[in-house]
Amino acid sequence: MREKILEILQDLRPELDFTESNDFIEDGYLDSFDMIALVSQLDKNYGISILGEDIIPENFSNIENIINTVKKYQ
Secondary structure: HHHHHHHHHHHHHOOOOOOOOOOOOOOOOOOHHHHHHHHHHHHHHHOEEEEEEOOOHHHOOHHHHHHHHHHHHH
């Protein structure tokens, strides 16, 4: 799952190396528009539907938090 999520992130922002950041939001890697695009791709790739209440920066600040959010909906 980690590799697929990294692939999605790289497709979203190819100019960035997400392995070099521990906080994508604080480091400016993802903004609110990026988070919505990421949620859409996660929903499509994993056959889930992340609720709006879970689309918060804390859930998308790093790979582990993204994995945990996806797992919550599987």
